[in-house]
Amino acid sequence: MKKFDEAFYKEKVNTFPFIRLMGIRLRSAENGKSVMECRIRPVLRNSFGMLHGGVLGALVDVSIATALRSVLPLSMRMTTIEYKVNFLKPVVSGAVTAHGAILRLGSTIATGTSEIRNGEGETVAFGSATFYLFEAKDDGNRSDIIEGTKRGGRNRK
Numbered sequence: 256m257k258k259f260d261e262a263f264y265k266e267k268v269n270t271f272p273f274i275r276l277m278g279i280r281l282r283s284a285e286n287g288k289s290v291m292e293c294r295i296r297p298v299l300r301n302s303f304g305m306l307h308g309g310v311l312g313a314l315v316d317v318s319i320a321t322a323l324r325s326v327l328p329l330s331m332r333m334t335t336i337e338y339k340v341n342f343l344k345p346v347v348s349g350a351v352t353a354h355g356a357i358l359r360l361g362s363t364i365a366t367g368t369s370e371i372r373n374g375e376g377e378t379v380a381f382g383s384a385t386f387y388l389f390e391a392k393d394d395g396n397r398s399d400i401i402e403g404t405k406r407g408g409r410n411r412k
Contacts, residue, residue, distance in 0.1 A: 257329050261285050268321060278314055279320050284323055287357040294350045305345040308387040311371055312340045315382035318355030319367035323386060326360060332391050333365070337382035349374035 261284055268274055268281040278299065282290040293299070293314060301307045316338050323333060355369045365388055371380040 259285075259325055259327075260353070261325070261327065264321075264324065268317075269377075270301055273359055274317070277310060279314065279317065282352075284321045284325040284337075285380045287322050287360070289318050289325065289353075289355040290320065291318045291353045291355070292350055293353070295346060300347075303345075305347050306351065308340065308342060311328065311342065311351075311380045312338065312349070313354040313380070314371055315340050315369040315380070316371040316384055318334070318385040319351035319357070320355075321365055322355035322357050323365050326357060330391050331386050331388055333386040336364075336385045336387050338382060340382040342380050344377060344379040346372070346373050346379050351379060358383075 258408060265281050268284075274281070277293065278296055279291055279293045282292055284290075291306050293310060295306050299307055299310050315336055319338075320333060320335070327333070331394060351371050351373055353369050353371045355367055357365060357367045360365045365386045366383065367386075369381065370378055371382075374380050
């Protein structure tokens with residue numbers, strides 16, 4: 256049975272199109288915890304010049320998902336049921352880091368939290384997310400960020 260490989264997973268996450276589009280980088284994922292970083296660029300700012308709340312929401316979601324992946328069997332998949340973000344302080348420049356952690360891992364439901372900090376280490380947002388867990392079915396039609404392939408044997412880069 257394959258085991259979670261952090262270096263392999265980081266490479267796959269960091270080259271995933273949505274993650275690249277947002278400018279997010281997975282720094283670490285192990286033992287139910289993860290750290291992700293996002294450099295603030297003009298395209299990520301709202302009309303007031305601050306980091307858009309949607310970016311913070313995406314960071315909550317993906318930081319908890321990557322923490323969860325580090326402890327799930329590789330045959331399991333997940334999908335977000337809900338997530339919530341509390342905005343505490345605006346951010347206009349630099350980078351933010353999201354620290355995701357799993358609170359509960361059940362057989363079909365998992366929950367976690369994420370704390371997002373600015374470059375000075377101040378908490379600027381926090382959130383939670385709930386995921387539905389299920390066994391992977393090979394229908395030949397899904398992308399697989401864990402294996403880095405599309406079923407049918409064609410590598411996705």
